[in-house]
Amino acid sequence: MEICRRKNTIEITELDPFLAELLRQIPASANPEGIPAAEQRLFSAPTNGKEKEICTEWKLYVEPELRRLFQTATETVAADLEQLNGNEKSFANRTLCIPAKHADAWLSALNQARLVIAAKNNFTDGELGDHFRSPIGSRRDLSLFQVNFYGFLQEFILRELDSPEKPPKD
Amino acid sequence: MSAQPLCAEAATAERTTTTRIPGWKNAGQLTIDQPTVEKETRAEEDLDLPWQVVVHNDPVNLMSYVTMVFQRVFGYPRERAERHMLEVHHKGRSVLWSGMLERAELYVQELHGYLLLATLEKIT
Numbered sequence: 558m559e560i561c562r563r564k565n566t567i568e569i570t571e572l573d574p575f576l577a578e579l580l581r582q583i584p585a586s587a588n589p590e591g592i593p594a595a596e597q598r599l600f601s602a603p604t605n606g607k608e609k610e611i612c613t614e615w616k617l618y619v620e621p622e623l624r625r626l627f628q629t630a631t632e633t634v635a636a637d638l639e640q641l642n643g644n645e646k647s648f649a650n651r652t653l654c655i656p657a658k659h660a661d662a663w664l665s666a667l668n669q670a671r672l673v674i675a676a677k678n679n680f681t682d683g684e685l686g687d688h689f690r691s692p693i694g695s696r697r698d699l700s701l702f703q704v705n706f707y708g709f710l711q712e713f714i715l716r717e718l719d720s721p722e723k724p725p726k727d
Numbered sequence: 728m729s730a731q732p733l734c735a736e737a738a739t740a741e742r743t744t745t746t747r748i749p750g751w752k753n754a755g756q757l758t759i760d761q762p763t764v765e766k767e768t769r770a771e772e773d774l775d776l777p778w779q780v781v782v783h784n785d786p787v788n789l790m791s792y793v794t795m796v797f798q799r800v801f802g803y804p805r806e807r808a809e810r811h812m813l814e815v816h817h818k819g820r821s822v823l824w825s826g827m828l829e830r831a832e833l834y835v836q837e838l839h840g841y842l843l844l845a846t847l848e849k850i851t
Contacts, residue, residue: 675787682786
Protein backbone atom coordinates (compact mmCIF):
# COMPACT_ATOMS: atom_id res chain seq x y z
CA MET A 558 0.00 0.00 0.00
CA GLU A 559 1.22 3.48 -0.85
CA ILE A 560 -0.23 6.70 0.35
CA CYS A 561 0.56 10.15 -0.97
CA ARG A 562 -0.85 13.60 -1.51
CA ARG A 563 -1.58 14.66 -5.11
CA LYS A 564 -2.81 18.24 -5.38
CA ASN A 565 -6.24 18.20 -3.74
CA THR A 566 -6.52 14.50 -3.09
CA ILE A 567 -4.98 11.97 -0.77
CA GLU A 568 -4.30 8.91 -2.87
CA ILE A 569 -4.04 5.41 -1.47
CA THR A 570 -2.70 3.06 -4.12
CA GLU A 571 -1.75 -0.63 -4.22
CA LEU A 572 -4.47 -1.28 -1.68
CA ASP A 573 -4.70 -5.04 -1.23
CA PRO A 574 -8.12 -6.67 -0.77
CA PHE A 575 -7.61 -7.16 2.97
CA LEU A 576 -6.83 -3.49 3.68
CA ALA A 577 -9.54 -2.40 1.22
CA GLU A 578 -12.00 -4.47 3.23
CA LEU A 579 -10.84 -2.86 6.49
CA LEU A 580 -11.43 0.55 4.91
CA ARG A 581 -14.89 -0.51 3.74
CA GLN A 582 -15.69 -1.38 7.33
CA ILE A 583 -15.06 2.15 8.67
CA PRO A 584 -18.72 3.31 8.59
CA ALA A 585 -20.02 0.10 10.18
CA SER A 586 -17.23 0.05 12.76
CA ALA A 587 -18.01 3.66 13.72
CA ASN A 588 -21.59 2.77 14.66
CA PRO A 589 -21.92 2.53 18.47
CA GLU A 590 -25.50 1.20 18.35
CA GLY A 591 -26.04 -1.73 20.69
CA ILE A 592 -22.67 -1.26 22.39
CA PRO A 593 -23.34 0.66 25.63
CA ALA A 594 -19.62 1.24 26.35
CA ALA A 595 -19.14 2.77 22.90
CA GLU A 596 -22.27 4.94 23.23
CA GLN A 597 -20.97 6.12 26.57
CA ARG A 598 -17.58 6.98 25.10
CA LEU A 599 -18.83 8.79 22.00
CA PHE A 600 -21.47 10.71 23.95
CA SER A 601 -19.67 11.25 27.23
CA ALA A 602 -21.08 13.38 30.05
CA PRO A 603 -20.16 17.07 30.05
CA THR A 604 -19.52 17.14 33.80
CA ASN A 605 -18.19 14.75 36.39
CA GLY A 606 -21.76 13.99 37.43
CA LYS A 607 -22.33 16.70 40.02
CA GLU A 608 -24.21 19.08 37.73
CA LYS A 609 -27.40 17.15 36.98
CA GLU A 610 -29.17 20.03 35.24
CA ILE A 611 -26.33 20.56 32.79
CA CYS A 612 -26.26 16.84 31.99
CA THR A 613 -30.02 16.72 31.38
CA GLU A 614 -29.93 19.71 29.03
CA TRP A 615 -26.87 18.27 27.30
CA LYS A 616 -28.73 15.03 26.52
CA LEU A 617 -31.64 17.03 25.18
CA TYR A 618 -29.91 19.65 23.05
CA VAL A 619 -26.24 18.85 22.48
CA GLU A 620 -26.24 15.09 22.01
CA PRO A 621 -28.54 15.12 18.96
CA GLU A 622 -26.25 17.70 17.34
CA LEU A 623 -23.21 15.54 18.02
CA ARG A 624 -25.01 12.52 16.54
CA ARG A 625 -25.71 14.50 13.36
CA LEU A 626 -22.11 15.70 13.21
CA PHE A 627 -20.72 12.18 13.53
CA GLN A 628 -23.24 10.76 11.07
CA THR A 629 -22.42 13.41 8.45
CA ALA A 630 -18.73 12.50 8.71
CA THR A 631 -19.35 8.75 8.31
CA GLU A 632 -21.69 9.39 5.37
CA THR A 633 -18.99 11.43 3.61
CA VAL A 634 -16.49 8.63 4.17
CA ALA A 635 -18.99 5.98 3.03
CA ALA A 636 -19.52 7.93 -0.21
CA ASP A 637 -15.73 8.12 -0.81
CA LEU A 638 -15.44 4.39 -0.14
CA GLU A 639 -17.86 3.57 -2.96
CA GLN A 640 -14.82 3.79 -5.24
CA LEU A 641 -13.82 0.42 -3.80
CA ASN A 642 -17.06 -1.22 -4.95
CA GLY A 643 -16.13 -1.40 -8.64
CA ASN A 644 -16.36 -4.36 -10.95
CA GLU A 645 -12.68 -5.21 -10.66
CA LYS A 646 -11.74 -8.71 -9.62
CA SER A 647 -12.00 -9.02 -5.87
CA PHE A 648 -8.33 -10.00 -5.47
CA ALA A 649 -6.97 -7.05 -7.47
CA ASN A 650 -5.26 -4.15 -5.74
CA ARG A 651 -7.30 -0.97 -5.59
CA THR A 652 -6.79 2.78 -5.49
CA LEU A 653 -8.74 5.14 -3.29
CA CYS A 654 -8.78 8.92 -3.80
CA ILE A 655 -9.88 11.01 -0.84
CA PRO A 656 -10.64 14.66 -1.64
CA ALA A 657 -8.52 16.82 0.68
CA LYS A 658 -11.64 18.77 1.65
CA HIS A 659 -12.98 15.52 3.18
CA ALA A 660 -9.95 15.21 5.47
CA ASP A 661 -11.86 16.37 8.56
CA ALA A 662 -14.68 13.90 7.88
CA TRP A 663 -12.12 11.09 7.56
CA LEU A 664 -10.37 12.10 10.79
CA SER A 665 -13.72 12.04 12.58
CA ALA A 666 -14.95 8.75 11.11
CA LEU A 667 -11.61 7.02 11.74
CA ASN A 668 -11.65 8.31 15.30
CA GLN A 669 -15.23 7.20 15.86
CA ALA A 670 -14.36 3.74 14.53
CA ARG A 671 -11.22 3.46 16.69
CA LEU A 672 -13.11 4.52 19.83
CA VAL A 673 -16.03 2.16 19.17
CA ILE A 674 -13.75 -0.81 18.44
CA ALA A 675 -11.64 -0.08 21.54
CA ALA A 676 -14.74 0.23 23.74
CA LYS A 677 -16.33 -2.89 22.25
CA ASN A 678 -13.21 -4.98 22.91
CA ASN A 679 -12.34 -3.26 26.17
CA PHE A 680 -8.71 -2.95 25.07
CA THR A 681 -6.21 -2.19 27.81
CA ASP A 682 -3.74 0.72 27.59
CA GLY A 683 -0.99 -1.88 27.13
CA GLU A 684 -2.71 -3.48 24.16
CA LEU A 685 -3.40 -0.11 22.53
CA GLY A 686 0.22 0.91 22.99
CA ASP A 687 1.55 -2.28 21.44
CA HIS A 688 1.82 -1.33 17.76
CA PHE A 689 3.97 -4.28 16.76
CA ARG A 690 1.76 -7.17 17.84
CA SER A 691 1.68 -9.94 15.26
CA PRO A 692 0.56 -12.22 13.80
CA ILE A 693 -3.22 -11.83 13.78
CA GLY A 694 -4.44 -14.94 15.51
CA SER A 695 -7.86 -13.99 16.78
CA ARG A 696 -10.80 -11.67 16.20
CA ARG A 697 -9.44 -9.52 19.04
CA ASP A 698 -6.02 -9.24 17.33
CA LEU A 699 -7.76 -8.26 14.11
CA SER A 700 -9.71 -5.53 15.91
CA LEU A 701 -6.48 -4.21 17.42
CA PHE A 702 -4.86 -4.22 13.99
CA GLN A 703 -7.88 -2.31 12.68
CA VAL A 704 -7.46 0.34 15.43
CA ASN A 705 -3.76 0.72 14.59
CA PHE A 706 -4.35 0.80 10.82
CA TYR A 707 -6.99 3.52 11.19
CA GLY A 708 -4.59 5.37 13.50
CA PHE A 709 -1.88 5.21 10.83
CA LEU A 710 -4.27 6.76 8.30
CA GLN A 711 -5.18 9.47 10.80
CA GLU A 712 -1.49 10.28 11.32
CA PHE A 713 -0.98 10.59 7.57
CA ILE A 714 -4.01 12.86 7.12
CA LEU A 715 -2.89 15.02 10.08
CA ARG A 716 0.57 15.36 8.56
CA GLU A 717 -0.99 16.45 5.28
CA LEU A 718 -3.20 19.00 7.03
CA ASP A 719 -0.09 20.33 8.72
CA SER A 720 1.86 20.67 5.47
CA PRO A 721 2.23 24.13 3.87
CA GLU A 722 -0.25 23.33 1.09
CA LYS A 723 -3.47 23.43 3.14
CA PRO A 724 -6.52 21.69 1.70
CA PRO A 725 -9.43 23.97 0.83
CA LYS A 726 -12.24 24.11 3.37
CA ASP A 727 -15.76 22.97 2.47
CA MET B 728 11.71 14.17 31.12
CA SER B 729 10.89 17.81 30.84
CA ALA B 730 7.15 17.26 31.31
CA GLN B 731 7.20 18.11 35.01
CA PRO B 732 8.46 21.72 34.84
CA LEU B 733 6.28 22.38 31.80
CA CYS B 734 3.22 21.16 33.65
CA ALA B 735 4.13 23.19 36.72
CA GLU B 736 4.40 26.26 34.54
CA ALA B 737 1.02 25.54 32.98
CA ALA B 738 -0.54 25.06 36.40
CA THR B 739 0.90 28.39 37.57
CA ALA B 740 -0.47 30.10 34.49
CA GLU B 741 -3.91 28.68 35.21
CA ARG B 742 -3.83 29.74 38.85
CA THR B 743 -3.02 33.32 37.99
CA THR B 744 -5.70 33.64 35.29
CA THR B 745 -7.81 36.66 36.09
CA THR B 746 -11.42 37.38 35.35
CA ARG B 747 -13.66 40.38 35.84
CA ILE B 748 -16.99 39.55 37.41
CA PRO B 749 -19.76 41.64 35.85
CA GLY B 750 -22.22 43.47 38.06
CA TRP B 751 -20.02 43.43 41.12
CA LYS B 752 -19.21 46.97 42.21
CA ASN B 753 -15.55 47.50 42.92
CA ALA B 754 -14.93 43.86 42.36
CA GLY B 755 -12.04 44.67 40.05
CA GLN B 756 -9.92 41.77 38.93
CA LEU B 757 -10.29 38.62 40.92
CA THR B 758 -7.74 35.86 40.85
CA ILE B 759 -9.24 32.39 40.71
CA ASP B 760 -7.42 31.23 43.81
CA GLN B 761 -8.91 33.92 46.06
CA PRO B 762 -11.62 32.20 48.09
CA THR B 763 -12.82 35.22 50.11
CA VAL B 764 -15.61 36.36 47.78
CA GLU B 765 -17.32 33.00 47.40
CA LYS B 766 -17.98 32.80 51.16
CA GLU B 767 -19.78 36.14 51.19
CA THR B 768 -22.47 35.73 48.52
CA ARG B 769 -23.52 32.21 47.82
CA ALA B 770 -26.24 32.92 45.23
CA GLU B 771 -24.03 35.29 43.24
CA GLU B 772 -21.29 32.73 43.37
CA ASP B 773 -23.46 30.11 41.68
CA LEU B 774 -24.04 32.47 38.78
CA ASP B 775 -20.66 34.06 38.48
CA LEU B 776 -18.00 31.73 39.71
CA PRO B 777 -15.82 30.77 36.77
CA TRP B 778 -15.75 27.29 35.38
CA GLN B 779 -12.93 25.37 33.88
CA VAL B 780 -12.73 23.17 30.81
CA VAL B 781 -10.84 19.99 31.61
CA VAL B 782 -9.62 17.44 29.07
CA HIS B 783 -9.03 13.90 30.32
CA ASN B 784 -6.64 11.27 29.06
CA ASP B 785 -7.84 8.46 26.86
CA PRO B 786 -5.56 5.86 25.31
CA VAL B 787 -7.15 5.92 21.84
CA ASN B 788 -6.87 9.51 20.63
CA LEU B 789 -3.55 10.20 18.94
CA MET B 790 -1.23 12.77 20.51
CA SER B 791 -0.91 14.65 17.22
CA TYR B 792 -4.70 14.70 16.86
CA VAL B 793 -5.22 16.07 20.38
CA THR B 794 -2.64 18.80 19.71
CA MET B 795 -4.42 19.76 16.49
CA VAL B 796 -7.78 19.93 18.30
CA PHE B 797 -6.37 22.23 21.01
CA GLN B 798 -4.95 24.52 18.33
CA ARG B 799 -8.24 24.62 16.45
CA VAL B 800 -10.64 24.96 19.38
CA PHE B 801 -8.68 27.38 21.58
CA GLY B 802 -6.48 28.98 18.94
CA TYR B 803 -3.41 28.05 20.97
CA PRO B 804 -0.02 28.08 19.26
CA ARG B 805 1.44 24.63 18.65
CA GLU B 806 3.85 24.81 21.60
CA ARG B 807 1.11 25.60 24.09
CA ALA B 808 -1.24 23.02 22.59
CA GLU B 809 1.51 20.38 22.88
CA ARG B 810 2.19 21.36 26.48
CA HIS B 811 -1.46 20.74 27.38
CA MET B 812 -1.52 17.52 25.37
CA LEU B 813 1.51 16.25 27.31
CA GLU B 814 -0.09 17.27 30.58
CA VAL B 815 -3.18 15.23 29.65
CA HIS B 816 -0.95 12.32 28.66
CA HIS B 817 1.25 12.32 31.76
CA LYS B 818 -1.07 13.63 34.47
CA GLY B 819 -4.38 12.32 33.17
CA ARG B 820 -5.97 15.76 32.79
CA SER B 821 -5.30 19.34 31.87
CA VAL B 822 -7.26 22.55 32.42
CA LEU B 823 -7.52 24.12 28.97
CA TRP B 824 -9.57 27.19 29.72
CA SER B 825 -11.43 28.87 32.53
CA GLY B 826 -14.18 31.46 32.51
CA MET B 827 -17.92 31.78 32.46
CA LEU B 828 -20.27 28.80 32.10
CA GLU B 829 -21.80 29.51 28.68
CA ARG B 830 -18.47 29.79 26.92
CA ALA B 831 -17.11 26.77 28.79
CA GLU B 832 -20.13 24.74 27.62
CA LEU B 833 -19.44 25.71 24.02
CA TYR B 834 -15.81 24.66 24.33
CA VAL B 835 -16.78 21.30 25.81
CA GLN B 836 -19.35 20.77 23.05
CA GLU B 837 -16.70 21.52 20.45
CA LEU B 838 -14.22 19.16 22.12
CA HIS B 839 -16.85 16.40 22.22
CA GLY B 840 -17.40 17.06 18.51
CA TYR B 841 -13.74 16.09 18.08
CA LEU B 842 -14.37 13.06 20.33
CA LEU B 843 -12.13 14.20 23.15
CA LEU B 844 -13.05 13.40 26.76
CA ALA B 845 -13.79 16.84 28.17
CA THR B 846 -15.76 18.09 31.15
CA LEU B 847 -16.84 21.33 32.78
CA GLU B 848 -15.81 21.83 36.37
CA LYS B 849 -16.76 24.59 38.71
CA ILE B 850 -13.69 26.23 40.23
CA THR B 851 -13.86 25.87 43.98
